[in-house]
Amino acid sequence: MWARKQLRFQLTEVSVTNKDFYTQLHKSNPGYGTSSSYLMDVILPLAADLQPARILDYGCGKSSLVEELAAHLSCASHRYDPCIPEYSTPPEGAFDLVLNTDVLEHVPETELDAVLADIRTKSENVIFHIPTLYATALLADGSNAHCTVHSSAWWQEKLSQHFPYVEVLRSINNDQQFYVTWDVSAEARQNLKMVYRQRRRAHSIAKRKHILRMLRMRLLRGHVPKHELQNDIAGKRIAVVGNAQSLCAKDYGPEIDQHDIVIRINRGAIPHIKSHGQKLSWVATSLDIPKSFVYSQQAQRVIWTSAERSFSLPHWLAKHSDIVYLLKTAELKRYHARAEKKPSTGFRLLALLEELGGYKQIDIYGFDFFASPTNTNHIEPEKARSDHDYDRENHEIQKWMARDPRVSLKS
Numbered sequence: 542m543w544a545r546k547q548l549r550f551q552l553t554e555v556s557v558t559n560k561d562f563y564t565q566l567h568k569s570n571p572g573y574g575t576s577s578s579y580l581m582d583v584i585l586p587l588a589a590d591l592q593p594a595r596i597l598d599y600g601c602g603k604s605s606l607v608e609e610l611a612a613h614l615s616c617a618s619h620r621y622d623p624c625i626p627e628y629s630t631p632p633e634g635a636f637d638l639v640l641n642t643d644v645l646e647h648v649p650e651t652e653l654d655a656v657l658a659d660i661r662t663k664s665e666n667v668i669f670h671i672p673t674l675y676a677t678a679l680l681a682d683g684s685n686a687h688c689t690v691h692s693s694a695w696w697q698e699k700l701s702q703h704f705p706y707v708e709v710l711r712s713i714n715n716d717q718q719f720y721v722t723w724d725v726s727a728e729a730r731q732n733l734k735m736v737y738r739q740r741r742r743a744h745s746i747a748k749r750k751h752i753l754r755m756l757r758m759r760l761l762r763g764h765v766p767k768h769e770l771q772n773d774i775a776g777k778r779i780a781v782v783g784n785a786q787s788l789c790a791k792d793y794g795p796e797i798d799q800h801d802i803v804i805r806i807n808r809g810a811i812p813h814i815k816s817h818g819q820k821l822s823w824v825a826t827s828l829d830i831p832k833s834f835v836y837s838q839q840a841q842r843v844i845w846t847s848a849e850r851s852f853s854l855p856h857w858l859a860k861h862s863d864i865v866y867l868l869k870t871a872e873l874k875r876y877h878a879r880a881e882k883k884p885s886t887g888f889r890l891l892a893l894l895e896e897l898g899g900y901k902q903i904d905i906y907g908f909d910f911f912a913s914p915t916n917t918n919h920i921e922p923e924k925a926r927s928d929h930d931y932d933r934e935n936h937e938i939q940k941w942m943a944r945d946p947r948v949s950l951k952s
Contacts, residue, residue: 595617599660657702673693774802780796782809793818794817802823806886807824845866891938911926
């Protein structure tokens with residue numbers, strides 16, 4: 542994993558601190574930096590298109606990706622990662638192909654051009670893979686491990702400043718993309734289509750099996766009943782933390798963490814603990830959430846707000862029915878009537894809390910009703926407003942606060 546290494550430019554103090562943090566993280570966590578191999582099925586037909594003799598994995602972490610790829614292609618593999626001592630020597634010479642997977646989002650935006658320029662000296666043929674959202678990991682200074690978070694279009698423009706040809710290709714999901722710096726052959730594109738076709742087939746089979754499992758679970762009524770949520774919040778001070786980017790400019794973090802229960806929305810992005818805090822008690826979501834929320838026992842409750850898509854509850858999360866509350870169809874109909882359009886995840890949660898009652902206090906952070914973009918994705922404001930009536934949702938929240946002085950909206 543790349544960790545802000547000096548590459549013919551002066552490191553900032555923050556960069557040095559973060560490099561040391563990543564080095565320690567690699568030492569203390571044997572699994573950190575090992576996940577890139579899951580990209581092999583997409584990378585293999587792309588790499589084979591070049592018939593390379595030498596491949597460099599630039600920011601390799603502890604992943605075996607480049608060795609596996611080299612074994613398939615019968616070529617030489619080389620690794621470089623400044624945070625792992627045995628791979629920290631800068632590579633010499635040119636390469637037929639450079640891999641750069643899940644690296645650039647860790648590089649400060651002010652240092653990106655220098656890093657990309659250095660990669661360009663290694664090869665004109667590069668496969669980039671870049672996540673476009675915040676990570677769950679936080680650095681020692683409280684900032685998010687993904688310090689450069691932008692849309693796919695932004696990354697394509699940035700890469701195009703250093704490579705004459707940049708093409709965006711699909712990845713595992715819409716939150717991350719592949720970028721290649723050469724015009725891939727028709728044969729390689731056909732092979733890539735076969736990979737995506739196999740993935741869709743596997744996903745379809747898994748989805749059918751999952752629906753059958755969900756049906757069995759529903760018959761057993763294994764999920765959290767509503768009265769348990771009421772017991773959970775009785776007499777408690779609750780912070781609801783939304784994903785509006787405007788929250789990043791605030792210093793509400795310590796205040797948020799002082800609440801008895803902190804509820805985060807969807808993936809619960811934390812750009813910095815100074816603005817967002819780091820406590821997590823509940824998650825209200827219509828999206829797959831990081832497994833670490835549950836496996837670390839941080840999330841005591843998961844509110845699955847997609848009553849209209851209840852079978853889409855992720856399989857791994859369905860196994861934890863003792864913490865999952867499934868929003869009911871009748872509840873969604875009530876919230877839809879209030880919002881007049883399809884209610885957002887945040888509004889569904891707030892409407893549910895109002896119905897539960899019994900709380901001591903509810904403070905709402907990071908809800909500006911799309912006056913600023915969201916940290917959840919890179920959706921355009923116009924598209925978001927076509928899906929939801931944020932003005933109406935704001936009006937309903939204002940009415941709730943007028944009825945109940947225990948509820949406040951933090952601006």
